[in-house]
Amino acid sequence: MSTLQTIGRLDAPDEFYEALIEAHRGLSDAQSELLNARLILLLANHIGDAQTLREALVAAREGLESQT
Amino acid sequence: MTALPYRKAPELQGVAASRYRVVVVGAGPVGLCAALDLARHGIECVLIDEDDKTSEGSRAICFAKRTLEILDRLGAGQRAVDKGVVWNQGKVFLRERLLYQFNLLPESGHKRPAFINLQQYYLEQFLIERLEQTPVDVRWRSRVTGVTRHASGVSVTVGTPDGVYMLECDYLLACDGARSPIRTMLGLEAKGQVFRDRFLIADVKMEASFPTERWFWFDPPFHPGQSVLLHKQADNVWRIDFQLGWDADPEKEKQPQRVLPRIRAMLGQDTPFSLEWVSVYTFRCQRMERFGHGRVFFLGDSAHQVSPFGARGANSGIQDADNFAWKLALVLQGKAPESLLESYDAERVPAADENILNSTRSTDFITPKSHASRVFRDAALQLAESHGFARGLVNSGRLSLPHTYVSSPLSTADRDRFAGRMRPGSPCADAPLGAGAARAWLLDQLGDAFCGVYFAGAQAPDAGLLARLQGLARMPLPVRPLLLCAAGCAAPWRALGASVFEDSEGLFAGRYDATPGTLYLIRPDQHVAARWRHLELRALRDALSRATGQQAEEQAA
Numbered sequence: 001m002s003t004l005q006t007i008g009r010l011d012a013p014d015e016f017y018e019a020l021i022e023a024h025r026g027l028s029d030a031q032s033e034l035l036n037a038r039l040i041l042l043l044a045n046h047i048g049d050a051q052t053l054r055e056a057l058v059a060a061r062e063g064l065e066s067q068t
Numbered sequence: 069m070t071a072l073p074y075r076k077a078p079e080l081q082g083v084a085a086s087r088y089r090v091v092v093v094g095a096g097p098v099g100l101c102a103a104l105d106l107a108r109h110g111i112e113c114v115l116i117d118e119d120d121k122t123s124e125g126s127r128a129i130c131f132a133k134r135t136l137e138i139l140d141r142l143g144a145g146q147r148a149v150d151k152g153v154v155w156n157q158g159k160v161f162l163r164e165r166l167l168y169q170f171n172l173l174p175e176s177g178h179k180r181p182a183f184i185n186l187q188q189y190y191l192e193q194f195l196i197e198r199l200e201q202t203p204v205d206v207r208w209r210s211r212v213t214g215v216t217r218h219a220s221g222v223s224v225t226v227g228t229p230d231g232v233y234m235l236e237c238d239y240l241l242a243c244d245g246a247r248s249p250i251r252t253m254l255g256l257e258a259k260g261q262v263f264r265d266r267f268l269i270a271d272v273k274m275e276a277s278f279p280t281e282r283w284f285w286f287d288p289p290f291h292p293g294q295s296v297l298l299h300k301q302a303d304n305v306w307r308i309d310f311q312l313g314w315d316a317d318p319e320k321e322k323q324p325q326r327v328l329p330r331i332r333a334m335l336g337q338d339t340p341f342s343l344e345w346v347s348v349y350t351f352r353c354q355r356m357e358r359f360g361h362g363r364v365f366f367l368g369d370s371a372h373q374v375s376p377f378g379a380r381g382a383n384s385g386i387q388d389a390d391n392f393a394w395k396l397a398l399v400l401q402g403k404a405p406e407s408l409l410e411s412y413d414a415e416r417v418p419a420a421d422e423n424i425l426n427s428t429r430s431t432d433f434i435t436p437k438s439h440a441s442r443v444f445r446d447a448a449l450q451l452a453e454s455h456g457f458a459r460g461l462v463n464s465g466r467l468s469l470p471h472t473y474v475s476s477p478l479s480t481a482d483r484d485r486f487a488g489r490m491r492p493g494s495p496c497a498d499a500p501l502g503a504g505a506a507r508a509w510l511l512d513q514l515g516d517a518f519c520g521v522y523f524a525g526a527q528a529p530d531a532g533l534l535a536r537l538q539g540l541a542r543m544p545l546p547v548r549p550l551l552l553c554a555a556g557c558a559a560p561w562r563a564l565g566a567s568v569f570e571d572s573e574g575l576f577a578g579r580y581d582a583t584p585g586t587l588y589l590i591r592p593d594q595h596v597a598a599r600w601r602h603l604e605l606r607a608l609r610d611a612l613s614r615a616t617g618q619q620a621e622e623q624a625a
Contacts (some may be wrong), residue, residue, distance in 0.1 A: 037447035045457040 004055035071120040072196065074209045077226070079233035088114050088205075089400055091224055091237040093212050093250060095119075097128065097188065098368030098385035099243030100195035104142045105393030107202035108516055109592070111400055114235065115199070116226060120208035122196070125345035126271050126307050127188040129299065130379030134470040134495060136180040137594070138390045139191075141516050145180070147194045151302050152184030158282040160452070160462060164289050167453045167462075177575045178498040179509040182467065185301045187271075188382065215240065215253045217362045239396060240364045243385070246351070248370035256361060258373065260354040260424065265435060267349045267376065268310040268321050272331060274341035275304060284464040286434075286449055290333035295434050295464070298334075305344060308334065309376070311434070318348035351375055353428055355420045358413050359388075365412065367392060372420035377430035377465035380423040387470060388416050394516065394592035398616060403545055408617030411478050419471035426466050433463035470495040473595060477619075480589075480598035480611040488581040496594045499576040501552065501569035508569060510576060516592045517548050518612065522603060523577065524553040524568075525584030529560045536603060545612060547589065552576055591615055 010016050023039075024032045044053055079085050092103045095117035103115040131139075131148065139145035156172045174182040199206060213232065214225030222240040226233055242250040251258065283298040285291070294311040301307055310330060312321055320326060327346050335341060355372035359365060368385025392412050398404035436442035451458035473479060473493035480492060490497065499510040514521070520540050524533075540547040551568045553561060554577070561568040571577055580588060580599075589597040589611050598611035613619055 033443050034447055034450070037443045038451055041444070041447055041451055041458060041461065042455070045455075 002055060003049060003052045004059060006059070072122075072206075072208045074120050074229065075207070076230045077207060077210070077228060077233055079235070080228065080230050085234055085236065087221070087236040087238075088112075089238045090114070090241065090396065091116065091222070091235055091239075092241040092243060093117075093224075094243035094245060094368075094370070095192070095196070095206065095208075096123065096243060096245065096368070096385075097191055097195065097382045098389050099241070100192060100199060101138065101142060101386050102241055102243060102367060102389035102393055103204045103206075104144075104195060104198055104202065105389055105516075106397060107199070107204050108142065109394055109397030111393075111397045112203045112205070113241075114205045114207060114237070116207045116210040116212065118209065118211040122189040122192040124189070125187075125269070125347055126301055126305065127269075128191075128379070128382035129185050129187060129301055129307055130183055130383075130468075131186055131191065132183040132379060132383045132468040132470075133178065133180045134468075135383045135386050136184065137498065137511050138386055139194075140180070140512065141390075141594070142195070143198050144191075144194045148186055148191055149180065149184055151190050151194075152186035153280060153300050153302060154181045154184055155280045155282060155300065156182075157279065158284070160449075160459075160464065161283065161285040161288060162449045162453075163287050165453070167449060168459055170459070172467075177500055177573060179500075179511065180498070183379070185299055185307075187301050187305065190302060191382075212244070212250060212253075215250055215364070217254070217364060222363050238363065238400070241392070242364060242366045242370050243368050243389075244370050246369040246373045248366065250364070251356070251366065251370055254361065254364065256356060258354040258356045258371070264314045264350070264352050265375065265431070266312040266314060266316050266318060266321075267351075268312050268316075268327065268330070268346065269349050270308045270310070270327060270331060270346045271301075271344040272306045272308060272335075272341045273304055273344050274306060274335070274339060276335070276339050276341070278306065286445075286464075288334070291330060296334065297464070312348070313435075316348075318350065321348050322346055349376070353424050353431075355417070355424065359416060360409060360413050365392060365396075365409070371416075372424065374423050374427040375431045376427075377434065377463075378423075378427050378468055379465070380427050380468045383468040384419060384423045387419065388412075390593045391416055395617075398545075404616040405618060411476065411617060415471075415473045415476050415478075418474070422471050423468075430463045430465045478591070478597060478615045478617065480607075480614055482599065483607075484599075484601040486581045486599065488579065490580050490596060490599075492596050492598055494596045496590060496596065497579045499571065499579055500573055501571065501576070503570070503572045507572075511594060513550055513569065514590055514594050515548065516594075518545065518592060518597075518615070519550055519590040520547045520608065521550045521552060521580075521588040521590060523571070523580070523582035523584065523586045524551060524557070524561070525577070525582075526554040526557050527584045529564050529566070531564055533603070534561075534564055534566050536605065539605075540608070543609070543612070545616060547608070547612065552582075589615065 090113035092115045158170045160167045211227045213227045216223040221238045224235040285296040297309040299307045359371040367388040374380045436445045448461040476493045501508045537549040540549045558568045558570045585602045587603045588599045597615040
């Protein structure tokens with residue numbers, strides 16, 4: 001059974017998206033990359049559940065290799 | 069150290085070539101432990117080594133609790149602990165900044181600490197001194213130049229300063245290191261994940277007031293882009309491991325004019341020190357597909373090699389010896405079928421894989437192999453400074469823990485319910501017994517024969533039960549009974565003439581989930597073979613025959 005929630009759960013998607021982009025403002029590509037990595041680690045720890053994280057990894061990778 | 073005594077082999081003095089039961093090749097920690105363990109089990113062997121000195125430089129330095137417990141069984145544990153350095157504090161640095169400190173806070177109620185730091189040459193010296201009290205025939209300056217396997221044994225050609233001779237033996241134990249000449253002579257391979265790196269290893273003597281802590285630097289200013297580890301050993305000798313990367317030139321890196329500036333940059337220009345030893349260490353992760361090849365068995369680095377992170381080389385090799393010696397002894401004594409030796413592969417190959425997995429993970433963290441891997445590594449390090457969770461991701465080597473033989477053919481599956489960490493195949497956890505002057509330790513009492521640990525709890529003493537327990541020692545393959553009871557309950561048992569220990573702090577009951585009547589069958593290497601909630605002789609005999617490799621034959625009969 002899938003434990004990863006992929007139906008909409010964000011109260012205000014537009015606000016979150018804006019905040020996400022805003023968090024990167026003024027950063028170099030290298031700094032942005034680090035921010036993303038730190039964010040992933042923080043959120044992964046917050047989620048905690050190994051099964052959910054595995055499913056998220058699979059979902060995030062899906063289709064990438066067939067893209068050009 | 070003075071040279072170890074070379075003697076002309078009897079085979080070179082006109083004595084007819086004799087046949088030996090076991091020849092052990094390589095007097096490093098693994099070969100020494102194997103020879104000592106065999107001697108303890110009543111098997112004499114010949115131990116040969118091409119050198120006549122203990123190891124040069126510190127080499128393996130971190131000996132984990134399980135190794136110390138094995139050394140206790142072999143009679144060398146106390147000396148190692150007395151000489152070694154115990155540490156619990158560690159510091160992790162990123163570039164010039166201290167990220168965080170940790171305290172290992174080892175679990176109490178164990179005789180031995182989580183690990184000690186001790187130069188390999190001291191461990192070898194202590195083991196050699198023990199060996200001198202046994203009939204083991206140690207032959208220094210003796211190099212194996214040829215090995216031939218045949219159906220009933222192995223022929224070994226040995227080169228010495230006085231010439232070449234042949235040895236015949238029933239079994240050959242190749243403890244001859246990562247480059248194992250015996251493996252090459254037999255045309256066997258060690259394969260696996262090829263990961264390569266080089267380390268500059270320096271033993272530095274200084275009276276400086278550095279604390280007894282483990283310091284690990286990622287990307288330090290004095291050695292940019294690499295990692296550095298600083299560790300204290302005995303005699304105020306500090307071990308420094310500089311990661312060099314695979315492209316470094318080992319000969320060049322060893323030159324004092326290259327080494328000294330590195331160390332000065334690290335310790336500070338004004339810190340007085342002397343360089344005791346320097347070496348470039350190269351490794352790759354690899355293992356043989358099988359460790360047993362007919363009557364030749366590979367133990368330690370000859371069978372499997374890991375990266376140095378997590379101190380899994382010598383520790384796992386000593387556990388190989390611990391696993392193999394009692395089995396070979398039983399086979400040679402005719403108390404177990406030769407097929408028992410197959411369980412060495414069944415148990416130690418997964419153990420090697422676990423070690424390789426752990427050390428590979430450490431290696432991947434320390435030396436990221438891709439851009440993404442490096443970004444996550446740096447992110448984890450940065451977060452670790454202020455977020456506790458990220459410290460769990462920082463991997464500069466995971467402490468070597470003994471392998472649990474989860475799917476061992478020698479284990480009997482639980483029929484009764486047990487909770488807790490212990491299970492069939494587990495290495496026995498220690499526990500304090502008795503108190504005050506009568507304080508003893510469980511593992512010391514287990515010894516190195518099969519042992520039946522019966523927990524009576526607060527049960528009233530029972531002469532019938534006692535007689536049945538004592539009867540275990542009279543079985544064809546004796547099982548030494550060990551009676552434990554709850555704190556304050558020993559006196560009435562002693563009145564019956566029983567030898568009994570009190571589980572004074574309740575830690576045995578806790579760690580083994582023992583209730584009154586619980587019986588554990590423990591193997592000679594102090595791993596759990598089977599356990600029950602009640603003593604039942606039939607079940608015990610059955611488990612004993614499984615633990616000695618006889619089960620399959622009985623079923624066929």
